[in-house]
Amino acid sequence: METITLSGQLFQYLITGITVGSVYAMVAVGFNIIYNVTEIINFAQGEFVMLGGLIMVFFHVVMGLPLIMAFPATVILVTLVGMLLDRLAIRPIRQPSVLTLIIATIAASILIKGAAMFIWGKDPYDLPAFSGRNPITVFGAVIQPQYLWVIGFLIVIVIVLSIFFDRTIIGKAMSACADNPNAASLVGINVNQMILLSFALSAAIGAVAGITVTPISLMEYDRGAMLAVKGFGAAILGGLGSFPGAILGGLIMGTIESFGAGLISSGYKDAFALIVLLIVLFFRPSGILGSIEISKIKRF
């Protein structure tokens, strides 16, 4: 038995914080992708994570598909849900105003949540860890290997997205839409398709987050809202629209939450991230990496 030292304990909180923060970062990245192209904040972002976890349970546990098949199948299905969200909830709105769009994405999020409750009920579900549950000990902290999977996938997503947005034509087209949808459509970019793509991408990333985190913290039908709020907090903390900001914000958010829960009060665990969100909104809405001027120009 290893003795638990204070530094070990603190390191434990740090690792947990980074892991949880990676999930928040993935949600934040999802927010940013949609926001950058449409200036919409998708309140249903958290539901993609929830669906990722629960649908994976269906494919992997209930239907017994191997991990290698269930993972992409889940991501594809959740991606389809994301695209449906755009088509059915966002596009049909004839007079988009801030208020209407907010309400539309809230509506979508409770629809998805309701459907999940209908299909899976209210119980939490578990997934087998990808590489087993033998804990690894690092610097006195006991780490589940699944933590490394979560952090690993965040890194993979960051790399893939960077390549996508900087090197591929579609990615650059999406960035163009983000900067100036009118100009983009003038040069032949189909803005509606780009919007659809942004929802698809966000959903996919959310799904990955859900799949990788469920073996650690289980998943139930109503986890989406809290994830969305915290993910949004991470996005704002880092600077809305900025991908490095999303990563930074997510990791900081997760770490604050982890240390807060460990050192101050575990009952108020969720409140820490929310308080950070409020502080950022009230005192520096442009976030760490955001620019104050840009945040004033944005329509919403």
Added chain:
Amino acid sequence: MSRIGKIPIAFFALFIVAFPWVAHEIPSIENYTDIMIFAGIYCLITMGLSLLMGYAGQISIGHAAFYGIGAYSSAILTVQYGLNPWPCIIIGMILSAVVAVLIGAPSLKLRGHYLAMATLAFGIIVYIIFNEEAAWTGGPDGMTGIPGLSLFGFEFDSVEKYYYLVWIFVFAVFIFTVNLIQSDTGRALRAIHVSEPAAGAMGVDISRFKILVFVYSAVLASLAGSLYAHYLNFINPSTFDLFFSIKLLIMIALGGMHSIWGAIIGAGIITFLSYEWLHYFEEYEVIVYGAILLLVTIFLPKGLVGVPGIVKGWFRE
């Protein structure tokens, strides 16, 4: 656009006064009076919210918090300190007003999504407090033994009596709110909603009005919460969660955000959905709400109150 006619009000008053008698006579809807009490309580909240969202153009997805502050203030002060319920209601309203200023003032410069998220976060934080501070609130198990209301010895101890009590409050607030809407204050709020630069240039102190309306809506929610607590004699935190804040949003969106009648209609319909029509279909409840909100947002942006206008439009073409 905001001519609120006296005739509809008179008819509505008649309907409310007669309702318990009618319900009593028809066995299948005997329990409807009880449901109408909740409808009335929710109307108190939606009227304030409709002023906030429909007229001043602000948004709050955290109003369950004020509902809860009212309920818990009344509960804690009457149960743990034995105070007379009526001043406790006022104390709850003052507390909600203070909290509203504390949250509202820094939120003034927030717009759209940021404001929505701030109110969302605020609502959840208050909900967590209700759950965690068990010494005060009884935690997740809630509080029991909340006394009923009485005035000069007259006890509101039956469903019918409480019904009339609640609806007297609703009418008083209705008249007050209509007066506000039709006054210079209402014009100023509508001006703020459309163009803040123009409103400011015309001398409207935008910050003051935004906070005023936010406080007003918070105080009304608090009153509603107190009435709720004294009716059920029991409260627990799950009533004041995010989903309730969203339900309030649905009530406003369904009824029509820009009209006080919309607030009443929306509250009425959703209350009956909640307590009566969907009561046995709990699994479908959330889906139905989501669908309603989505369909209303896409097809009926002005809510049910806007339907006559749409129908008129068909005839014109």
Added chain:
Amino acid sequence: MNFVDDENILEINRVVMAFGGLMALSNLSIRVKRGMIKAIIGPNGAGKTTLFNIITGAFPPTQGSVRFKGLPIEHLKAHKIAQRGISRTFQTVELFGNMTVLENVMLGCHTRIRSSFLASGFQLPQCRRKEAQIKENAMKILKFIGLVDKFSDPADSLPLGEQKMLEIGRALASEPELICLDEPAAGLNETETYVASSLIRAINAKGITVLLVEHDMKVIMNISDEITVLNYGQKIAEGSPEEIQNNRRVIEAYLGSE
């Protein structure tokens, strides 16, 4: 010529406005005498609307001061400046489309009444009296600007020319001493322009000082007492209409900017 020679109702002193690295206004000093009609002209981007925004309190200048009736106002918020007696219209009409023509003007009276939230809610007698008075004042203004027949129409149902008149009427409702008109003739046809010019003269005849930004040279030359010309945020000329018409720098500024 009907202005009081020795009172400056508005003084803009060495005002600088920088947006990040962009200098919208540099070292601008202008004075407006009470009772005059003063025009600010200049090519697009010269800083005219920025100047208006600073005067009316949309944002403070980076440096410099603005004095109204002798008192500094550069750091006051828009609604406070309106209370002091400055009113404005906007380049793109900012009417309250969700209200009637009458209600728009009634809102203009907002600064002149001090109605409290509670008094409005309880409809106390003083509140009802004030409301009746506002309605009367607003109808008078509608008669003055010629829109009284449309008082119950929604504001956004009016044609552009009448919308601009309504905006001016709304600005008059607060009984301002200085009214800032931002391109009152923009988008108007010849008849509408004529009506607008007459209205501006009539307003001035009541003793209200008029500061206007305009591109329509006929209007400017016809009604202004004095003209200030801006280019790239700086004053390049100031004087009577005749002086400005023959000023070489002004001609160059306009020709050069094409």
